[in-house]
Amino acid sequence: MATTPDPSIRVGYVSRRHQKRDHFKKIIESLRQGDIPLNIRSYDLISSLKYYLTEKEVDQVLDQLPDDTFNFVISNPIADTYEDLSKESFFVNNHDIEKEVKWLSRFIKDYSPELNLFLSLEEEYEQSLFVGDYEKAAHIIGQIESSITVSAWSIQQKLILAEFSKGFKANKDVLTAMLDSNLPALTGFLASYTSIRIEKNISDQQYTKLVDDYVKLVNSAHLNSYIYFKIDFFRDFEINDFTQLLVYDGTLSIIDRYKILIQVAQYLFSKKKRPPKQAAIFYTTLKEISSFINDDHITSLLMIYDGEPKTWKNLDFITLVDSYTAEDYKTTLILGRNYIQRFPGSFKGILLYCKALSFLQVDHTLIGNANSILEKIITLVLSIFVRKENYSDIVYSDLYRFANYFGNHSLSLGIIEFIHDELPAVESYTKDIDIACLAMISGKDFNPAAYRFIPDNKKSTFLQKVQRSNPKLASSPTINLIRSLVTDYLRSDISIDSLNLRSLKYISISLRNNQRYSESLTVSDYILSSDRFKGLLENPYLYVEILEGKFNTLVQCQKWIDAANLACTAIIKYPNYLDKFLHSNLLEKLTDDLSPDLHSNISIPVYLNFSSVHIDSYYIYVAYDNYLFSKGCETPKDYFTQFDPGNRMDVAFLQNVCKHETLYSSPYFRDQDEMDLARIEICTFLSDALSDNTPYESEISELLRKVLVRQGIKQIDYSKIYVDIKGLTESITKELKENFTRNVEIASLPLDQLNKIMDSVGNVLVYYMDELEDAEQQPEAPDEKLLKNLKLTSYNRFLLFTQSFIKIRDMFLFDIDCGLDTYLSMRIRHGTLPGQIRSIFEVDKLVTAWNESTNEYLANEYWLKKFPELGESERKVLTELFSTLSLSLDTATEKLKSQTIQISTETKVSKGMFNYSYSEKELLGLFSEKFGTIRSFETFVNSVFETLWSRTESVLDEIRNYINQEFTDKINQVLEKFAQDLNTLSGFRDQYQSQELLTAVQNARTSIVVEIGRIGEWFRRSNKKYIEEFNFDVLLDASVSTLRRSFIDTTITIENNCPINIDGDYFPHFTDIFIYLLLNALKHSKLPSSKLKILIKLSIEGDLISINVKNNISADPDHISDIQKRIEKSLSILSDPAKAVQVINKEGGTGYPKINKALTSDLKRKKSKIYFGLILDTQEPEFHSSILFEYADLQKKHE
Amino acid sequence: MRVLIIEDDPLKLNRLETFTKEYSQSLILDTKMSYQSGLLALLRNQYDIVLLDMQLPNYDIRSGEDGYKPRPMAGRDILREIKRKRIKSKVIIMTQYESFGENGKFESLMEWDAKFKAEFTNSYLQTIQYKPGSNAWKDQLQKHLANFI
Structure with missing residues (x-):
């Protein structure tokens, strides 16, 4: 809460400020007179020297300082050890750019001999580095460090050398050694991030993220521009206050101070909105420095600023460019090669050389070592100019990485400019500066294209002056061409027919830049249609260049x-x-x-x-x-x-x-x-x-x-409700035909005879409706029909019917090989249903797995991590809420599976909704109205099946209704409660991620309703055959797709060497097999889905198909022991048919008995084998299954 | 009055349907459950009001099908088509979410409301947050329906 300051405190504060100011004034006065006050604070001393004293006064003071203080004040421009760099890390910043520049330039002047030596050694060093002569490069670094000074620059170069010559480990070994040597904070920071930046395997995004994390950690906005400038130059940032850079690097070695001065000047002069005052300060300083420092970087800077020609150390680059302008590509090739041998860091030189190669269509021969930086860049550039079939625009990313390795360096800037030109749709990396200008002035060559960046009032005369100042340049075709563009060439009398392609191209560009679009288009069209250039334009890169020019003009107009x-x-x-x-x-x-x-x-x-x-x-x-x-x-x-x-x-x-x-x-x-x-x-x-x-x-x-795969998935969904009628019929015939025949014979006996025979069951008679014997005997009235067809038979006959009916019903339902319950277990209850429901919530990680050893659900670390600011007790509550959610969902699903989707009869009473109970009254009704009259066993059996299917239809209706209404409501209530509990959790809604979690819950609510609707449709009987014929690719795709949500991030590899096509009738049975194998891997591996790897191999071995499935499992010894026990149990069951029968329609096991049943009973394989077991002698323990079976009669018969 | 409800959640659809029918027996009501079927209905018929969910599957989800892919901004996509095809229907977004978006960028209902008002001036009416246990959505919806009857 704001309060009015106590006036007495304010007076005291002001009074203290005045005292401080007065004290400081006295210090300055004292220093000006050459007296250094005793016990002067370091801050005051440096501040005075940098900002308040004249040069002469500074000289006077420095002369008097004892050595220690002197070294402290000047901060070791010549450092013997890394420890000495920015040792005192004392940063005094008054944000006065002029003073900072003056302060730095004093040292540059004092140490100009060292700097001149450095500049020539640096050139040698870069020559060696880029061509891959790392030994020599290392030697030169050593020389620089021993004869001049160690520096942050040399530290960075050593790291670069280590990475490029020996790789990642060497890079980190060098870094560790440096950090162990008590590197001061600033140097340590530069070393660490250089070491990361140059890692060959780090992506740009990863590096940017690391820098972002560091910036967040530092949490100081005024340091951001320093950080980006030094270690992440090519991101989009802006600098307006350069003093930070000069102050920080001003405490490093003289090499670093010189470099930062030049780099800041380059940046400043390239700003799109160049601040005039600051630029003027740098210009004045650089002009002074140029009298004692021999560096063409300074020459470039001065020229850009004042627009006056300068003297250059060498003009080889302009010679090279001239050959290119004249389209003398053979000369360009030779000169280019020579040029980049001497200046391998010149990207423009590399570009011209590569262009010549592509136009001449000759191969490049090595200049440096094959793995050198130069060769790698040449390879990338050539692949852009000569785009072969395997071309991919990833090459630009690869090139960009080289730029990122070296940061603010002329090679990198050249690369960035090139990429910027090549990819106009990609946004500029740095909006604050003109990258073309910066690339230009970071080079050490005279490039006539620099005229673009000369002050406007000097542009028209600049090139003329350049030519006058140097006779060598007087006849430069490049300069002449540019001059002609500048002076509106096309108004002259020179014919277009006399100009070469390159000249015409530049003219077209110039016209476009001057908004003379139709003329520009005319020139482009002339190039494209002229016979003179046909041969040249067969080079795709050149042809596209011309088209691109025309394209840009059309866009611009x-x-x-x-x-x-x-x-x-x-x-x-x-x-x-x-x-x-x-x-x-x-x-x-x-x-x-x-x-x-x-x-x-x-x-x-x-x-x-x-x-x-x-x-x-x-x-x-x-x-x-x-x-x-x-x-x-x-x-x-x-x-x-x-x-x-x-x-x-x-x-x-x-x-x-x-x-x-x-x-x-x-x-x-x-x-x-x-x-x-x-x-x-x-x-x-x-x-x-x-x-x-x-x-x-x-x-x-x-x-x-x-x-076909989608048809397969539909087939899987529509095959859930299944009874193997064919298989059943065979068994039923064996068991019941005799009985039925007897029953029919009894029916044909006269009633009184029946009565006598059937004494034991009493004289109960049963009515049944018979068929009309004579179709023409139409009854006159309904009652008449009833009377005419009403027959009597013995109760015993009804009993025999009942027995047969119930027998068939029980087989329909419970036959181990063919019955409904087995298929309900195989295709719905065993894994599929629970997995299908759970997988909806696993998409957004709302549920976790049950931990059998602790008997509780695993904590939901994924979501808990997103709420780091929740209090301890709230986190506990949140953990509990997630566990409750998992439990409620699993409980509801378990109930659906183990109670609802179960069969109930009058003898096997359960809560199952597959209710096939028949009361005596119902059976009597069936007998009377339908079955009494049936004489044929086949008709009888089919009619029983019809009745049972009809019951199935009504049962399925009820189940669908239950699933779509009650079960859905139940799940909805669970989710609603969870959402409500979240909303009432203290502090939850304040968290940024709360919305994400609530959205995930909402998504799950909609998704589960839709999914339950789909599951409801499983409970619909369909006779439709969606798949006529299939191969294993389709089968596996369909099977994996069905379970995909449970395997979201699992690696599933399929090697299918089985080109057999199988009849579509067998599709559901094969999917049963594969779904069990996949569910086994997921459930029994005890690995999270993301760590699970499944390999499925299919092949033909003689007349057998071989299916092999392998997956990794958790290496936990307890788990391995548990798996071994399960394996033994499954093997025991498989080897004992009596045991197998008991588990076929149960859930919770390995599924191998079900797989065996699918092979032997559904697919009727006489020849089949199943193997499964653990492989423990590999790096990671694995579980392996192998299934073999004959396939001959599985293929579809084509007529 | 002719109303079209485009909603993939069967429960929510059922409640919207019930409410709308109860509100006025005379209105003609159509329902669709995906972006595609909803859009086709709009192109083929004329509706006065469209109650539109934001997130929809691309196609109707039938047995054995998964709707191809979810469209997190299906409602906006349909609004765009209404504008492009100059369909005269008025649109109310009915969403259960407090925020929505795509590619990791989410904005609140208020923010989307402002955007939709600016971009779809001729067709967009309001975004109403549908909460199953609450009647607030009914009151808001009622006001709009009243304007058409």
Whole structure:
């Protein structure tokens, strides 16, 4: 709460401030007079020297300082050990840039001989480093350190050398040794992050994240720009106060001080909004420094600032550029090679050399070591210029990494500028500066293109002066060309026909930059159509360069459709050059303006599709839909009649745009099957229409496979309610036919005879409805029919019927091989149902696994980690809530499985909803109305099945209703309670992640309702056969897809060497087998899904199919022991049919008895074997299953 | 008045349906459960009001099918199509979420409301948060329905 300060305290505060100020004034006065006050504070001393005393006064004071104090004040510009660098870490900053620059330049002057030596050694060092002569490079570093000084720069170079010469371990060994040597904080920071930045295996994103984490840790906004400038230069940041950089690095060695001065000057001069005062300060200082430091970096800086020609140490670069301008590529090649041998860090030199190679179509021969930085960069650049079939734009990322290794260095800046030019659609890395300018002035060569950055009032005369100042440059074709561009060349009388391609290209660019678009287009078109350049333009890179120029002009003058047309034509012809034609202005226009007029041109959807990486797919769909609409079509198929096979745009439209990524937004396909079939139609149509149909065959084949897999999944879902009627019929016939025959014979006896025979059961008679013997005997009235058909028979006959009926019912339900309960167990209760429900909640990690050893649910670490700021007791409550959620869901599912989806009869009473009880009254009714009259055993059995299926239908109706209503409500209540409990948990809603958790719960609520609806549909009997024939690829895909949510991040590898096609009738049985094997791996491995690896191999061994499944398991000895016991138990069951029978329709085991049942009973394999066991002598313990069976009669019979 | 409800959650759909029918016996009500079937209905028929869920599967989820892929911003996608095709229906978003978005970026209902009002001035009416146990959504919905009857 704000309070009014106590006036007396305020007076005291002001009074203390005045005292401090007065005291400081006295210190300055004293120092000015050459007297150093006793016990002067270090801060005051340095502050005075830097900001308040004149140079002379500073000299006077420094002369008087004792050695210790002197070294402290100047902070060891020459350091013998790493420990001495920024030793006192005393940073005094008054934010006065002029003073800081002056302070630094004093040392630069004092140590200019050392710096000049350093600059020449640095050049040698870089030559060795980039060509891979690491030994020599290391030697030079050693020389610099011993004869001049150790520095933060030399530390960084040593790390770079270690990484590039010997790799990651060497890098870290060097870093460790340095950190062990008591590196001061600033140097330690620079060393550590350099060591990370140059790791070959770190991605840019990982590095950026590390830097972000460090910035958060430091938590000081004014340090951010220093951090980014020094260790993450190519991110988007802005600097306005450069004093921080000068102050911090001003405490390092003289080498570091010099480098920061130059780097800051370069940055400042390249700012898009160059601050004039600061720039002037640097200019003045650099001009002074240039009189005693021999460095062409300074030359570049001075030239950019004052626009006056300078003297350069060498002009080899301009000679090289001249040969390129003159299109003398052979000379360019030779000069380029020589140039980069001497200056391997010159990216512009590398570019020119590589361009010459590509235009001449000759191979590059090594300049440095094969693995050197130079060679790697040359390889990457060449792969951009000569784009072979395996070209991928990842090459730009690889190139960018080199830039990142070296940070603020001319090589890196050249790379960044190049990437920026190559990928115009990618946003600029640094918006604060003109990267082209910075790349230019960070080099040490005279590049005539520097005129672009000269002050405007000096531009027109600059190049003229340059040529006058140096006779060598007077005849430079490059300078002459640029001068002519600047002076509006095309107004002169020189004919366009006399100019070479390169000149014309630059003229076209110049015209465009001057907004003379139609003239620029005229020049471009001239280049493209002239016979003179036909040969040259066979080089794809050069051809694309010219097209790109024309494209950029069309965009700039807002001829959108022409630009899109040209881009599409170029990309279709040279797909590897796609990135050259992605222009953000064009994309913006085409996505902002959705008008049908614009989109009625086919190039628009084709172009937007090519740009798909950079835009929302919605815009591609809109362009597609608008285009089809303009042609009076709703779907691609409607367009077939208008298709022109000779029009590459038409082909591109159907081939590239009309794909799933676009079609799925169309309302005219009702489901995925229709969408797949639409795409198959397109591929088939194109395949027929075009001569080259190879691209389409594999796509069609893959889509058909996917359609088949979905059919397979449907088949799996619709096969849940199953009874093997065929198998049952065989058993029933054996057991009951005799009885039935006897029953029928009894029926034919006269009643009085029946009575006599049936004494033992009394004289009870039973009515039944018989069929009319004579079809023509139509009753006159309903009652008449009843009377005419009513027959009497003995009660015993009814009893015999009842026995047979119940027998068949029991077999229908409980036969181990064929009955409903077995299939309910195999296809619903064993793993599938619980897994299906649980997997919904596992998507967002809302549930955890049960820990058998602690008898509780595992803590939900995934979500708990997201709430680090919750109090201890709240965390406990949250843990408990998650456990309760898991428990409630598992309990509800378990109840559904073990109680609801169970069979109940009058003898096997349970809460199961598969109620097949028949009372005597019901049986009597059945007998009377239906069964009494049946004389044929087959008809009898079929009628029983019909009755049972009819009962099944009504039972399934009830189960579906139960699942969709009560069970869904139950789950909903559990989730609602969980959400409510979360909302009432103290402190929960204040947490940032609370919304994420609540959203996850809401998602789960919707998903589970939908999923339960799907599960409800399992309880629907379908006779439909979705799969006529299948191979194991389809089978495995369908099986894995069914369980995919439970295996979200599991690695499943399939090696299928079994090209057999199997009759679709067997599809459900094979899926049973694979689903058990997969569920076994998931459940019994005791590994989280992300760590589980499953390998499935199929092969043919003679007349047998071999299925091998292997997966890793937890190495916990208790778990391994438990698995061994389960294996023994399963083997024991398998070897004893009596035991197997008892477990077939039970859940909780390994599933091998069920697999055996599927093989022997469902698939009727006479020859089959199952092996399973642990493999413990591998790195990780594994579980292995092997199944062998004969396959001959499983294949579909084709007539 | 003709109303279209596009909602994939069967329970929520049932409650919206019941409420709407109870509100006025005279209105004609259609229901759809996915982006595709909802959009097709809008293109083929004329509706006065559309009650639209934000997150929908792309296609109707039938047995053996999974709707192809979920569309986290299906409601916005349909609003875009309404605008593009100049469909005259008025739209109310009915969502159970307090925030929604895609690609890891989520915004609150209020933020989306402001965006939709700005982008879909002719069709968008309001976003109503549907909470199963509460009647607040009914009161809000009622106000809009009243304008059409």
